[in-house]
Amino acid sequence: MAVDTTKIRAFQTGLVAVSGYGVSNPTLPTDPTTGLNATIFKEVGALTSDGITEATSQDTNDIFMWQGNALAASLPGDYTKTFSFAAMETNLITAGLQWPGSTITQTAYGLSVAEKPPVRDLRAWVLHGIDGIKAQRIVIPRGQISERGDVVWSSQDVTVYQWVVKCFVDGSGNVAYRYISDLSLAA
Numbered sequence: 001m002a003v004d005t006t007k008i009r010a011f012q013t014g015l016v017a018v019s020g021y022g023v024s025n026p027t028l029p030t031d032p033t034t035g036l037n038a039t040i041f042k043e044v045g046a047l048t049s050d051g052i053t054e055a056t057s058q059d060t061n062d063i064f065m066w067q068g069n070a071l072a073a074s075l076p077g078d079y080t081k082t083f084s085f086a087a088m089e090t091n092l093i094t095a096g097l098q099w100p101g102s103t104i105t106q107t108a109y110g111l112s113v114a115e116k117p118p119v120r121d122l123r124a125w126v127l128h129g130i131d132g133i134k135a136q137r138i139v140i141p142r143g144q145i146s147e148r149g150d151v152v153w154s155s156q157d158v159t160v161y162q163w164v165v166k167c168f169v170d171g172s173g174n175v176a177y178r179y180i181s182d183l184s185l186a187a
Contacts, residue, residue, distance in 0.1 A: 011129030017041040019124040021096055026124050032137040032179035041126055045089030052085045052127055081167040081175045086160040098161050135181040141170040
């Protein structure tokens with residue numbers, strides 16, 4: 001097989017958007033290029049230069065035969081899909097994601113947060129990467145922030161909100177939908 005460097009991706013920009021708190025069954029995007037419905041999905045804003053990291057974990061259960069202790073089967077086990085990223089902006093969206101279930105109030109001076117322990121906060125997410133005229137959009141119908149990194153106040157760097165979004169299966173058994181805009185892959 002010949003090497004084709006036009007099929008190598010380096011996503012230089014993109015976005016992370018999330019549905020509002022408590023929005024159930026939002027209409028999800030079904031292609032990589034149609035604009036997002038701004039009444040449903042809100043962007044979290046600037047991300048760090050690390051971009052978005054996708055991680056997949058799956059256990060297997062190896063079954064061995066009595067005869068010769070040979071491997072007979074390897075059955076798929078627990079499966080987890082996560083996406084991690086760090087948001088650089090402090091805004092209403094990032095505040096709601098960082099402190100779900102808390103009372104967040106816009107005031108004359110900015111925001112007031114009466115912080116409570118986080119609640120279950122399943123939302124729809126859209127992750128979008130752009131490489132020139134090529135794009136990849138991942139739609140997570142049911143995702144929840146499962147880890148929040150330390151928020152550091154420093155004179156040496158900007159304050160960021162680091163999150164890991166864990167994906168849950170939807171009614172069709174899918175954890176995510178992936179749409180790739182690349183004419184070299186089209187039918």
